[in-house]
Amino acid sequence: MGGFRLTGAVRSVFVLFCFLISIIGAPGEQWGQITEQKAEFFAASDVADSQIELTKKWYEIAAKNWGNYGPLEFWIVGNNEVAAKTLDSKxxxxxxxxxxxxxIRHCLNRGHNFVSYAIRGNAGLNTRRNENEKWSGFIITMSAKFPGPKEEDYKSVVLHEYFHVYQHAHIHSRKRSLRESLHQQNPWWGEGGAEYMAQLLYSRQKGIRAGYLKERMERKLRSIKDLREGESIKDIPYGKRARIAYDLGAWFIAFIISKSSEEAYRVKFYKDLNSKGFEGSFVKHFGSSSKDLLDEFHNSFLKLSLEDKLKIIPSIN
Ligand SMILES: [Zn+2]
Structure with a gap:
């Protein structure tokens, strides 16, 4: 067989091409583009059709309001561990x-599999986008508890997970370090945004009581007592104390929206994120550095009375 050789110049172009693909993805890839392609739904055999329908309904609400991104799969796990194991093979x-x-063995032996969701409940998003795997996409897992489909929270949790899809769809790179810096490694920014946007959108749906959003946001203020003297929410990692960053992070997003607009946060910030970077897009759309707004948030805003804090939360009728 004759060898396949590349001349120097052709080889350089080829290497550059491979490098670009590893950074920005294959040509024609639709990452970050609104797509017609709907999410796929998979469920364990013990999951009722009504739960699948409920999950679809709230996914549709999220996608209609924030744009349909993907590829996205929903995997719904019940209580039965055998059924969860079968779903894992699928x-x-x-x-x-x-x-x-x-x-395939690597996949079956993964740490957070569906059996663990059957046992412990909860919901989660797995964003697959990196330099090693060809397929990029989103995998949302919902379960039977914490929250279960009969709880009101189940609906806002679907919205919350979908907002993470929106956030990660707006980060194009396959490079882990760059993805982390644009999303922020600690939960205050990503979780705060997903939580506030989920509750805000939920509060606007038909039939939701007028005081819902203020009530939810008031409850999140309990975390103020757990914030240490001089501590910034930005420095709290995932883990035991992450709740503080989720709760007060949601307030921080409400705070920056009150100083700019929902459009500035939800649309414009994310639109400029790849080209300007986190801080560049932040300063452009919120008018100050993240450090200055975080300082103001901790030193002035959180010290206001409850009544004054709640003034920035819209009441929806
Ligand atoms: Zn989250």
């Missing part, structure tokens, strides 16, 4: 179909 078959380079 999940690994789909992973293998979408990206044949993934070793």
């Amino acid at each position: 999940y690994c078959d789909i992973r293998k179909q979408k990206d044949p380079s993934i070793p």
